[in-house]
Structure formats: structure tokens, C-alpha cells
Amino acid sequence: KKRREDSGSDEEGRTRKKERHAPKTLASLLTSSTLQPFPSNIPPHKFYDREQALKLMLDVARSNFQGRKSLDHKNHNFLLIPGGIGIGKTRMGWESKYLSSNLVGGNDDNDDFVEAMKNPCYNFIDLNNGSKYIDGFDDKEDASVRIGARIALSSGLVSDSRLSTLVMDTNIGLFSFSNVICEILKRHFIKNRCPLAIIIHIDEYQVYINDIQQHQQLSWKKSRDFFKSMLRAIGSVMRGNNIEREYNGKYFIIPICTGTSAIDIHFLPTEHKQEILELRPLNYASAKSMFLDKYYYSSGIANKDDVVRGLKNHFINIDFQDYTDEKFDNLSKELCKFVLDQQHFRIAMFDTGFIPKFIDDLLGPSTLKSDFDWGNQLLTKISGRNIGNWKEEFSDMRIVISFGLTRQPIKRDFRLTSGLSIGELERSGLIYLSNTKGEWYIIVMPFMLLKVLNNQLLVSNVVEPVFQDNLLLIPTYDSPWQWQNFESLYGHYQKAIIDSLIYIQEAKINSIKYKINELELEQKKQEEICEIAKINRKIDLKKQELNNQINNYWQLSDIFRGVKGADTLLQRRVQLRQLKVFIEKEKFLQLTDDIAKFDKSVLCDDNVIRPFNGGVFRCYQGCANIDHRWAFDSADSGKNLAIFSQIKYSERDSTTELSTPAIKRWYDTTMESVKNYKNDYDVVLILFTNQKCTGKLNIEAMPQLLLIYPENIEKYLSLAFAHRSLVDGPIDDQ
Structure with missing residues (x-):
């Protein structure tokens, strides 16, 4: 009996020793058999005026579904959504999880695709908050682990609430992207049979690239490639690499990158396909709907108490005791119409340029007031945002205003007086571009942004302002905008257009000269005759362009x-x-x-x-x-x-x-x-x-x-x- 007991004890010891030396797997570290994603914030208003954008997003999803079994990178698309701060990039990516509501019957979509889009695995990676660059992790680990750990968190595969906590795990190297995707798929197919749509929404990628530059002391080009290595890891799994054979064709990935920069992500023809979704400002109808979402009384409204408070402040002679929803509804319609018809409110609404963030700024008050100073509140909010990032480049500011006022087309590689390109300025979140055709854009210049920038020129004493401040009047309830104000403005507006075209002509000439200088510097570094000849041809073309621009009227x-x-x-x-x-x-x-x-x-x-x-x-x-x-x-x-x-x-x-x-x-x-x-x-x-x-x-x-x-x-x-x-x-x- 003792020998048998000793024998059993030895067996348990050998088992424990074997377990200690057995290689660990990601599966052995995970404790939950289900995904437990963290709840996301609910936007304050409905989604408006983005039908074409949703259609393009759905086209990318459909294409990636159709190419899910392909090893060819050309059958797998990345979606890039660049744009200025508050144009709606992040919201656009967030809406991707509801793409199924945009599927129209009778369009021959595969049943599996339709089912997959009804319940996608949405992963939000905020590289500016929650998933920021971590020194000691991002500079040490492979790209696949860097993106894999972030997906493990966002998908709810692990219970850790912070990336900084997860990366302290000594087994962090097991969180490769392919391992994480396999574990997500394993949990999906416990209860489901249709393929899984995996949406990977990477937000604020330009911040991550900035962090790489700061922490690793790399150039912008190398920092950009360092970030792109995470996208390559995603692309590899999209093509089925390092994924268990049983999951082949049973998933497809929709990668969405949102950020202020359109110049940070670029795929060569030999790499993956990239679709760019250009967001434009909204329109008056959408802004009006956002207003009603917040201030109109309805039985399902979330801020009902605030709406009722506004009604009581306006209708002071009404006894609201025992008021029904129907009566509140009628009063709310009356108050909303009263405010919407006010001239100073309408002008303030248009002063936003219908940029979603500016509309949110305008609709800041929690309760609706009939005599509120909407315009000056909007000015205060926009003035406090990002203006310091111009770094006193007042000539750049004047050129940007000139392009915005005249709506002259411009490219992202256009160089300003400081040497910054329009694309780099957009990357900083300081301007808004609207695509017209191909590589050509116009700078969106809402009145309120114009006034904020013009105020900077007024106090600079360096560059003459576009307008004197008294001409950019903000009307109020007591001092509405009158036609006499426009008569006073008209001549100055015409002067501003003339001055702006002069600035643009000079800026175009300087931009071409800048590019010629860059080419000449590049030429001096070359030793091969054929490369020198190529650059010389480019210089000749630029000099011809310069001559044409100088003689342009x-x-x-x-x-x-x-x-x-x-x-x-x-x-x-x-x-x-x-x-x-x-x-x-x-x-x-x-x-x-x-x-x-x-x-x-x-x-x-x-x-x-x-x-x-x-x-x-x-x-x-x-x-x-x-x-x-x-x-x-x-x-x-x-x-x-x-x-x-x-x-x-x-x-x-x-x-x-x-x-x-x-x-x-x-x-x-x-x-x-x-x-x-x-x-x-x-x-x-x-x-x-x-x-x-x-x-x-x-x-x-x-x-x-x-x-x-x-x-x-x-x-x-x-x-x-x-x-x-x-x-x-x-x-x-x-």
C-alpha cells in the first residue's frame, strides 16, 4: 500500500513538472469562454447625411467578404477616413458596426455576408486614449503582438481594462494577432455558424506616429512605416496566414483607420488596396435635426428634464401641473420653431460651416433659451481649440484664409511660406479639406473659423488681417444682422477676394520654388548619371510650371x-x-x-x-x-x-x-x-x-x-x- 501511495505521489510530481516545462499557449492564459467587450459611449445625436460614405464602407466590407479565401493582397481592402478635428471620422468608424441596416433587399448579397454584418466583432483601438504608445512595449515587441494585445483588450478576450496592465504580463508575446483572432473565432463558433465579420477601427493613428518619433527618435517616414507594420500584420491574417486551417474562409476583416492625416498611410501597388473615404461638412437639414434631437420634447428623449426646464423658463405663465406628453410636445414644437426662426440663431447655425463638432459646440446649452447668445458662445468654444498649434505662422494663416475664401483648388503637397505642406497642416487638425476631384481639394472656411483666424492676425502686428473686426459682426437676439451691415461689408469682401487672389498667386510661385529647391538638393546627393538625368527632367518641368505661373493672370x-x-x-x-x-x-x-x-x-x-x-x-x-x-x-x-x-x-x-x-x-x-x-x-x-x-x-x-x-x-x-x-x-x- 505504501509503495502504491509513493508511486501515486511520484506520478503527480512528474505531471506538475511536465506542466511547468510545457510551452504555454494563449488559450491557456484565457479564463473566459466568451467575449466580454467593454461598453462604448453612445453618441449624443443620430447619424445624418452620410449615405454615400456608408455605401463606400459597405462596398469595402462586401469586397473583403468576397476575397476572404484569397491569398492575393489585392483582394483585401483597407479603409482610410482622414479629415480635420470634428468632421466626423471617429463617428463614421463607429457606425460601421451598424452597416447591416444599410443593406438593401434584392441586391444579391450572400446570405452569409448579410448574417455576418448583423453581428460583427467591432474593435475600437484609440491610439490617443486607452491604447496609446507604451514605452518598453511598443518599441520591444513585434508588430503582430502590438496590434494583437490591443485587439485582445477591445474585443473583450481578456478582462484587463488597461493596456498598460496587460503588457506587464510575462507572456505578452503570446498575444500575436493571429493567436488573438483564432481565440476570437473559437468563441464565435460556439454558438454561430456564419462567418465572422471582424471590424478593426484604429483611431488617431497620427498620434501614435508622433509618439514613435518622440520616444524612438525616428524620422517621420520611419515612424510611419513602424506604425504601418501593424497594418501589415492585419493584412497577413486577412489573407489567412498563421490561422488554423479550420477557420479558412470563415472570417473576414474590415480594417478602418481614422485620423487627421491623409499622408501617414499609403500602400504601394504591390501591397494592399486602400480606399479613402473623404468626409464633407453636413448641411442645414442635418444641423436642424441635431438641434431637434437635443431640444425637442418626445417620450423617448434622454434629457427630458432639461427640455422641460427650458419650456418652463420660456412659458412662465403656464401651470405645468398634470401636463401630458402631448401638451409638452405641442409647447416644445412652438419653442423650437421660435428659436429656429430667429435670425441670429440661423446665422450662428451657418457660421458652423456644418462641421459636426462645431454644431455640437453651438448646441452646448443643456436647456433651450429664447434669447441665448448662440454666436458668441460658438466663438468662445472654437477660439479655445488648437489655435496655438499654428505656432505664429501668420503668413501660413493668411494663405489658408485666402484659399478658403476664394475656394481655389489646392493639393495636399502644396507648400506654405513656412515650408509646411497643406497635408501636414491638415495632419495637425488645423484645417478642413473637401475633395473636388482627384487630388484637388478646397479649404473649408466657415465664418466662425475665419473670425478666429482673423483675430489672430489682428493681434499679430505681422500680417495684415483680412477684415477689420467690426466687419465680422456676430448678431445677437438684441442686435440682429441688418442689410446695412452687409452694405458696409460688401466692399471689404470684394477687397478681401482681390487681396486673397494676390496672396494665392505669390504662394503658388513660392510653392513651386520650394519644390525646385528640394529637387536640386536631391540631385546633389545622387551619383548615378541616370538618376541625375531623371531629376533634371523633373526640375525642367517645374521651372516651366514656374514660368507659366509667373505669367498667369x-x-x-x-x-x-x-x-x-x-x-x-x-x-x-x-x-x-x-x-x-x-x-x-x-x-x-x-x-x-x-x-x-x-x-x-x-x-x-x-x-x-x-x-x-x-x-x-x-x-x-x-x-x-x-x-x-x-x-x-x-x-x-x-x-x-x-x-x-x-x-x-x-x-x-x-x-x-x-x-x-x-x-x-x-x-x-x-x-x-x-x-x-x-x-x-x-x-x-x-x-x-x-x-x-x-x-x-x-x-x-x-x-x-x-x-x-x-x-x-x-x-x-x-x-x-x-x-x-x-x-x-x-x-x-x-
Whole structure:
């Protein structure tokens, strides 16, 4: 009996010793047979105006499902969603777990794909919060372990709540990406038979790249490649490498990268395919819906107490005791409509440029107030965000404003005065780009962002501001925006467009020179004759581009963007010079049928006589037919151009219309009144009106007319100022 007991004891000892020396596996470390992901934050409002973006995201998911058994990297797509701070990148990635709601019946989608998208394994990796770079881990471990550990946490495969805790495990090397995916799949197939859709949403990747640069002292290029090695690890598993054979074809991965930079991630043709999802600002209808989500009373609203508090503050004479949902609903409709119709609120709404984060800033108050100062609250919030990151590069700031105001196209590799590229500025989260075609973008410049940047120029004493601060008025409940405010702004806006085009021309020339200098430096480093020859050809092309740019002149269509006029007139080229705005001391025309005498100079209200081509002149109050005039030097063979402009307006709620016969009468009368200028100038008339134009306009009968009216006001004034023309336009129909 004792021998048998000793024998049993020896067997247990040998077993324990064998277990101590047996190689551990990831499976042996995990204690739960199910995934226990951490709950994610619920966005404060519904998802609006992203139908096309969701369609592209779904196309990527569908493509990766179809290529799930393929070893060819071309059958596996990565999705990149770049953009400025608050444009909606992270929210877009978050919505990927609800893609199944966008599947339309009858589109021949595979049943397994449909089922997989109904219950995906969504993994959110925030590289700026929770999954940040960790010194001693990220610089030591293989890329597969770096991404694997993060996925193990986000998927709920391990119970640790912090990456910093998990990486202290001596067995962290077992958390390779392929091992982690196998364990996720093992748990999925306990209760499921359809393939598993694994969404890997990597957010703020540019922050991780910055951390690599800081901690490892690597160049941006090498830091970018270091991060990209984690994407390669994902791509390898997408193709089935290092995955147990039983799972072949039973999963597909949808990698989504969201961040401010579009220049940090780039796959070569020999690597994986990359789809870029370009997000644009929302629209008025979406912003209005977000407003109603927060302030409109409904039985299912989360902040019902705040909404009721706002109603009680507004309807002070009502006894709310025993009020039903229906009665609250009716009062809430009334209050919401009252605020939405307020002019200063509408202007503040448009001042956001419909950037989602700016809309959230605008809708900051928890309760709805009928007399709240929406615009100045928005200014305060935006002013406190990121402006310091410009590092006093005021020339860059002025160029960015210029491109934003004029909506001139620009590429991400465009170099600013400081040497920064537009792509690098976007990477810092300081600008918003909207794709127009291919590699071309426009800089989105909402009014409030313009005002914040302009304020920086005002206090810099380095670069002249675009506008004086009193012109960028923020209306309030007690001081609404009036048409007189727009009349005061109009000449300065035209000056700002002219100045901006001059800045852009100089910036384009400097950007080309910068690239020539880069090529010349690269050439000096080369020793092989063939490489030197290649660079020389590039230099020659750039020098030719430089020469073309130096000899380039702006057309009237650039200065008066989107206006209606004869093609031959809009194509007139002019030489621009910086102008100031002055007010005339005397009436240029007393009566509508007066004929002005020709004068090359103008007497201003400061008693200084200035040349006609030396400024934008606002006519003396009550001047007949026109209210602004100025001149352009011609860059063509024709005469210089004399510009005479008239503003015809109505208040926003007015139903006044302007007929085409009335436009023709004004045109004929005004052309007659300035006929003495025709010997020295080609006369151009500009009619600016926010009134609805009725009848068919025959522009051929008015060959010297440029018409700015509700159909093109937004193109001319840009989104920053269009709503300050007090025009309803299409926004009320959205």
C-alpha cells in the first residue's frame, strides 16, 4: 500500500513538472469562454447625411467578404477616413458596426455576408486614449503582438481594462494577432455558424506616429512605416496566414483607420488596396435635426428634464401641473420653431460651416433659451481649440484664409511660406479639406473659423488681417444682422477676394520654388548619371510650371466666382493690386437719369483725392444707380475695366421680386449714366440682389453685366458669408 501511495505521489510530481516545462499557449492564459467587450459611449445625436460614405464602407466590407479565401493582397481592402478635428471620422468608424441596416433587399448579397454584418466583432483601438504608445512595449515587441494585445483588450478576450496592465504580463508575446483572432473565432463558433465579420477601427493613428518619433527618435517616414507594420500584420491574417486551417474562409476583416492625416498611410501597388473615404461638412437639414434631437420634447428623449426646464423658463405663465406628453410636445414644437426662426440663431447655425463638432459646440446649452447668445458662445468654444498649434505662422494663416475664401483648388503637397505642406497642416487638425476631384481639394472656411483666424492676425502686428473686426459682426437676439451691415461689408469682401487672389498667386510661385529647391538638393546627393538625368527632367518641368505661373493672370470669373454673365466677359484677364476701401464725399450720380462726368480721381470723405484705380470706393449715401465703383488694369489687349456695382435688397422675410425687364431697365439706364467712362475703360456693371428674379434672363442683351442673385450668391460669397446676404435660398427647403 505504501509503495502504491509513493508511486501515486511520484506520478503527480512528474505531471506538475511536465506542466511547468510545457510551452504555454494563449488559450491557456484565457479564463473566459466568451467575449466580454467593454461598453462604448453612445453618441449624443443620430447619424445624418452620410449615405454615400456608408455605401463606400459597405462596398469595402462586401469586397473583403468576397476575397476572404484569397491569398492575393489585392483582394483585401483597407479603409482610410482622414479629415480635420470634428468632421466626423471617429463617428463614421463607429457606425460601421451598424452597416447591416444599410443593406438593401434584392441586391444579391450572400446570405452569409448579410448574417455576418448583423453581428460583427467591432474593435475600437484609440491610439490617443486607452491604447496609446507604451514605452518598453511598443518599441520591444513585434508588430503582430502590438496590434494583437490591443485587439485582445477591445474585443473583450481578456478582462484587463488597461493596456498598460496587460503588457506587464510575462507572456505578452503570446498575444500575436493571429493567436488573438483564432481565440476570437473559437468563441464565435460556439454558438454561430456564419462567418465572422471582424471590424478593426484604429483611431488617431497620427498620434501614435508622433509618439514613435518622440520616444524612438525616428524620422517621420520611419515612424510611419513602424506604425504601418501593424497594418501589415492585419493584412497577413486577412489573407489567412498563421490561422488554423479550420477557420479558412470563415472570417473576414474590415480594417478602418481614422485620423487627421491623409499622408501617414499609403500602400504601394504591390501591397494592399486602400480606399479613402473623404468626409464633407453636413448641411442645414442635418444641423436642424441635431438641434431637434437635443431640444425637442418626445417620450423617448434622454434629457427630458432639461427640455422641460427650458419650456418652463420660456412659458412662465403656464401651470405645468398634470401636463401630458402631448401638451409638452405641442409647447416644445412652438419653442423650437421660435428659436429656429430667429435670425441670429440661423446665422450662428451657418457660421458652423456644418462641421459636426462645431454644431455640437453651438448646441452646448443643456436647456433651450429664447434669447441665448448662440454666436458668441460658438466663438468662445472654437477660439479655445488648437489655435496655438499654428505656432505664429501668420503668413501660413493668411494663405489658408485666402484659399478658403476664394475656394481655389489646392493639393495636399502644396507648400506654405513656412515650408509646411497643406497635408501636414491638415495632419495637425488645423484645417478642413473637401475633395473636388482627384487630388484637388478646397479649404473649408466657415465664418466662425475665419473670425478666429482673423483675430489672430489682428493681434499679430505681422500680417495684415483680412477684415477689420467690426466687419465680422456676430448678431445677437438684441442686435440682429441688418442689410446695412452687409452694405458696409460688401466692399471689404470684394477687397478681401482681390487681396486673397494676390496672396494665392505669390504662394503658388513660392510653392513651386520650394519644390525646385528640394529637387536640386536631391540631385546633389545622387551619383548615378541616370538618376541625375531623371531629376533634371523633373526640375525642367517645374521651372516651366514656374514660368507659366509667373505669367498667369486672374480672370473675372475668379474674382466674381459663380456669377452669371457672358463668357467673353468672365474670361477677361486682369492685373490685380492690393486695394483699400474708401467712402466718397460727394454723390457720383444725383438722379437716375444723370450722366456722370469722367474723372480719373475720387474725392473721399477724409478730404483726400485718390486715383480711380487706387481703391474700392463706396458711393456717398443716396447715390443713384450704383453704390460701389473701382477699376482693374487689363491683362489683355483691351482697355482697363471700370466696375460699377449696385445692391438691390429685401429683408429676409420679404416677398419682393425683381423682374428681368427691371434688370434690363437698370442696365440700360446705368450704362447711359457712365457712358463718359467708355472712352478710357471697358465698363462692367454688377447687379447684386437677394431678391428672387422672375422671367427669362437674356444675358446676350446685356453683354457687360455680371449678375449676383439667389441662385449663385453662395458661390460668390462662399458659405462663410452667403447667409449674411439675408437670402433664404434653398436652405429653407432642405
